[in-house]
Amino acid sequence: MTKSGYRVAVVGATGAVGEQMLKTLERMDFPVETLLPLSSKRSAGKKVKFRGEELTVQEAAPESFEGIQLALFSAGGSVSKALAPEAVKRGAIVVDNTSAYRMDEGVPLVVPEVNEEDLKNHNGIIANPNCSTIQMVAALEPVRKSYGLKRIIVSTYQAVSGAGADAVGEMYEQSGQIMNGEEIDPQILPAGGDKKHYQIAFNAIPQIDVFTDNGYTFEEMKMINETKKIMNDSSLKVAATCVRLPVETGHSESVFIEVENNGVTVEDIQSVLKEAPGVTLQDDPSSQLYPMAVDAARKDDVFVGRIRRDLDTENGFHMWIVADNLLKGAALNSVQIAFSLDKLGLLKK
Structure with missing residues (x-):
């Protein structure tokens, strides 16, 4: 003290x-x-x-x-x-x-x-904010400030620790049971309060939290609504698909953005992110340098890589965003x- x-x-x-x-x-x-x-x-x-x-x-x-x-x-x-x-x-x-x-x-x-x-x-x-929202807006706000932002489409690949310690324990238990040819009895994921539960070991579950009436889950609606509130832009177009993967720590996100300004290059976005607070750029495909959950675990920053231009949408770009969901998230x-x-x-x- x-x-x-x-x-x-x-x-x-x-x-x-x-x-x-x-x-x-x-x-x-x-x-x-x-x-x-x-x-x-x-x-x-x-x-x-x-x-x-x-x-x-x-x-x-x-x-x-x-x-x-x-x-x-x-x-x-x-x-x-x-x-x-x-x-x-x-x-x-x-x-x-x-x-x-x-x-x-x-x-x-x-x-x-x-x-x-x-x-x-x-x-x-x-x-x-929600863990998956935090890392995304931390990476996108510098781009928005410099070049404007019209649309975000995000698919998340979220760690099991986001569902709590019991879910992590169930993942490890299921892994051992499957390796030993034993029966498994899922009790937690995708959502403890939902009707059915599925194995997370060796699987990908396209549901985090329960579904709302519009077909999106509460987790997806959190990302959509929170992003607009944090960026103070109700006109911003945001769509999200949230998926749980058998990773212990570190959320990963594939993000498509459409910027407002014309003539923006990949190098422009990289330059902005190099100077952004709390962001580390890891983006060199020639040497296979890109963010991964295993490397982001127990680190404070949000990591960004795989920045590339969309091949069909003018002013469209893709990127990969990773962060420790228990720390920055x-x-x-x-x-x-x-x-x-x-x-x-x-x-x-």
């Missing part, structure tokens, strides 16, 4: 994202005076480590937030709905990693490299929002 800093609560501290939040706060040396790890009743009493100290996780309750200045939430939408307003009532600013508030009017949906200024318009709650972006709040003088010490 530091002598001068903020009193910070992490809700969902024992979960995969919560653990990454603690590690990222420590690694990036965010000014923390006191760290309060919170969780459900089931996980209360467990121990977590922060800056060499062993802290006991407490059950999250409204009174937990007395004196807290910053609360990072990643414990599920129902928890955020119940407790985020209670934290705000007690003077905390909430950064929520669930989908509970993302599309609410008056709640900024923020990727600091893209729309940091929107933080100035918060009413106590700030939403962290969740914990890191939340902590970056915290740093932005500090930088903009929006957190009170």
